[in-house]
Amino acid sequence: MNEAYGKIIGITHSIKRKVRSLFSEVPLLGWLFGMLIAVILERYVGEALAESLGLSKIPMLFGVVMMLKNPLMIPSTVLYLFTIFVLPISVVARLISGPANRVAAKLLDLPILISVIIHIGLLYAVLYLWSEASAYRVLTLKLTLIAVILTLSLNVVNGYMGEFSCSHPGFMALGAYAASVFTVVLFVDDKLFGHALLPAALAPFMFPIALIIGGIVAAFGALVIAIPSFRTRGDYLAIISLAFMFIVKSMIENLEVVGGPRGLSSQPDLASLPTVFIWTVACIWVTNNFVRSTMGKALNAVRDDEVAANAMTVNTRRTKITAFLFAAFWAGVAGGLFAHVLRYVNPGTFGLQKLAEVLAMVYFGGLNSVYGSIVGGVSLSMLGEALRPLEIFKWIIIPLLLILIMIYRPTGLVAFKEFNVGKLVMPKNKSDQRKSDGAASG
Amino acid sequence: MTFFFQNLINALQWGSFYALIALGYSMVYGILMLFNFAHGDIFMVGAYIGFGVATGVTALASFGAIVLPKWLILVLTIIISMFLTSFVGMLVERLGYRPLREAPRASAAITGLMIGIILETGNLALLGAQRVRFPTLIKSETYNISGVFVTNKKIMIVVVSLMLMLALHQFVRRTKWGMAMRAMAFDFVVVPLMGVPINTIAAMTFAIGSALAAAAGILFGVAYPVLDPYMGIVFGWKAFVAAILGGRGSILGATLAGFLLGFLEIFVAMIFPSTLRDLIAYSIILLILTFRPHGFFGEPYSARLRL
DSSP, X not given: OHHHHHHHHHHHHHHHHHHHHHHTTOOHHHHHHHHHHHXXXXXXXXXXXXXXXXXXXXOSSTTHHHXXXXXXXXXXXXXXXXXXXXXXXXXXXXXXXXXXXXXXXXXXXXXXHHHHHHHHHHHHHHXXXXXXTOHHHHHXXXXXXXXXXXXXXXXXXXXXXXXXXXXXXXXXXXXXXXXXHHHHHHHOOBTTTBSOSSOGGGHHHHHHHHHHHHHHHHHHHHHHHHTGGGTXXXXXXXXXXXXXXXXXXXXXXXXXXXXXXXXXXXXXXXXXXXXXXXXXXXXXXXXXXXXXXXXXXXXXXXXXXHHHHHHXXXXXXXHHHHHHHHHHHHHHHHHHHHHHHHTEEOGGGGSHHHHHHHHHHHHHHOTTOHHHHHHHHHHHHHHHHHTGGGGGGHHHHHHHHXXXXXXXXXXXXXXXXXXXXXXXXXOOSHHHHHHHHHHHHX | OHHHHHHHHHHHHHHHHHHHHHHHHHHHHHHHSSOOTTHHHHHHHHHHHHHHHHHHHHHHHHTTSSOOOHHHHHHHHHHHHHHHHHXXXXXXXXXXXXXXXXXXXXXXXXXXXXXXXXXXXXXXXXXXXXXXXXXXXXXXXXXEETTEEEEHHHHHHHHHHHHHHHHHHHHHHHSHHHHHHHHHHHOTTTGGGGTOOHHHHHHHHHHHHHHHHHHHHHHHHHHSOEEOTTHHHHHHHHHHHHHHHHOTTOHHHHHHHHHHXXXXXXXXXXXXXXXXXXHHHHHHHHHHHHXXXXXXXXXXXXXXXOO
């Protein structure tokens, strides 16, 4: 019995090792190219394949919804996923790993920005083609990207600075309302604010300004928390931030100008997929640079020991205030995007439920890590969508999963991992890597 | 003036709910240095257990199996539900918090939040989405004391909560277990080395806190007899605010801050439009914490707190 068990373990291990060695030389470029092929394949043969497998339509979120609704569909859904996604991605990635490595090495000779832009462009092409299949996919994707921005910004305070801030829904609400008021006043004929002041054609160009205004308003709100944070931290700061969240929510409910508890609607449809995508990439880029800067190291110093950091010439006050303003700014931007994706906001959205959601994403993904925030934001918001057919049992499964993660990995899935873009776009092949290393040092 | 006293009575009633729940937060904090964020939902579970017990005992009494006056049913309900809910609290500690005792505190906070969501959803799955009515156990009587209207329910709620708080105080001050708890709150690293069983004490703390929350739940059910699975969220967070305002781990502080929060909410709603209640009450709390960052009886931030 034991022997057989050991044998199985051994076989799985050797398979794992073989698979790993098979794909170890595939660079990111290769994977992206494989995904591109897969989504193109789905676009052209997806429906025909789904029909021939007996599925009513192509599975939207990797078939989880379909499988949960009708367990009999599991084999055909799995087969569909395998032929459309798993097989093409792995085969293409493996086959073009040689050329892809050479291309990646060539790209590294140019400034790294070009290589990064090409990677991001490929990623966008994949996401665009994937989401084109239905409006549902587009909406889910947009909300997922917004969740990534939100998680990342909260991670700056809760992960990198080690506070327990509960005010993120408040910042988000400030940003959402400020950006919405800006666009609604300027571009929409509305009951609340009267006629549009500017032609609607200008709206897409002014939208970044609206988002930045939303972020700045949220950052001003953050001063309310940043200033008490000089004198206290930990639980008391948690309460101050919680009180701030309640105050913002209550304030908006009492402002009849923006609709009070009924909420504010009729935002112009400005948050298209490319806009949301560009803002997410910008947020990841800026945040990654911020946490790797001297200021980012100062954040970690404040988290680990505030007194010692102060003694080591870290200006703790400036560090704290910068971190809060930075996090609040991005939360405000996320709020503005959120308002324009749903085109309706009400103060009830930004309550304790949202807080639990954002905190869960940060701690699930991993503290002190940009990777972790991306993983947490993407996986929890996708999981939330995919488990929808389970109805209320979804809210038993997701918390259970989180509790297990907390017990076995208390700091989250990928905590304390540096997000190194240069390493990410590097060729994985040994000889090309050496060449590019030489080029970089020479 | 009568208006003032009228609201004073209401504030005392609200304050007793907050204080009873805040005590649970504060005690657990004193021992384990973490906040049990599932506590608000334990309050909800307590109210539902109370509902079940009250319905069951009333049914037994109506079949003639036992003959009981209504007030005795209420007393029995409170005692049995407190006893049953304490097991819920111990279960939460065993499954959710004991594995995480060495983990960062924020992880434990997330676990608490998630246990809370599971309790809410579990309740929703078991009993369905419609609200349940808490059975009427004491008939409402209104006394008119020179213009101030006082119901017997309000008096009962305030008296029972004060009795429970006094009992807790005596327990912590006078018994050996209470001494162990105080010692553990003083230093949870060294005291276990002296042979005080930390697991037993922690479980007991959760049990006592949950029992108090259950009592609060039943008293709430007596006053406002409609229960729904999400009633614990707002109460839980507000009591958490009270627990911090009183100073971490301070039982007296939590009681006082609970009443203070009740007073703030009721009197703000009395003077200003009631929609401004949260806005003004929390602004005042924000101000208090800005000028007294460690609450009423809390100690300043120190290296002793693991963060």
